Amino acid sequence: MTGWILAVLALYFVQSLAAPLVQWLQGGVKFIPDAMGPRDTAPEMPKIGARFDRALKNMFEALVIFLPVAVLLEVKGITGGGAWTGAAIFFWARAAYVPAYVSGIPGLRSAVWTVGHVGLVMMVLALWNGAPLN
16 A cells, blocks of 8 residues: 555656646746746646646645545555555546546546546445454
């Protein structure tokens, strides 16, 4: 389970770089003073950058569920079966979520989001069915 926790955190880190990168690519060198300043007024974000930003916010919302469940599974020693499979499904769905969101294809983002949450449900069920903490 530790591997999946680290993989999801790495995915979150990489995803956190996407919107600022798009913003910088659009703004070029003139973006640097804005980025280094107090950012009282956020620089303009292109449509694709805004999608990356919303996908990141959604990832944070999912992390609030994933991390505690994954840590509890690790602490309880429940790291195989549905717990492992659920974490894997969650990771791969979250990896696919960003391109699905950025593409703007109707329904694709929601379908990928649903698959990721199926992984979370599998993890919660594995936790629910596991041995109690001592």
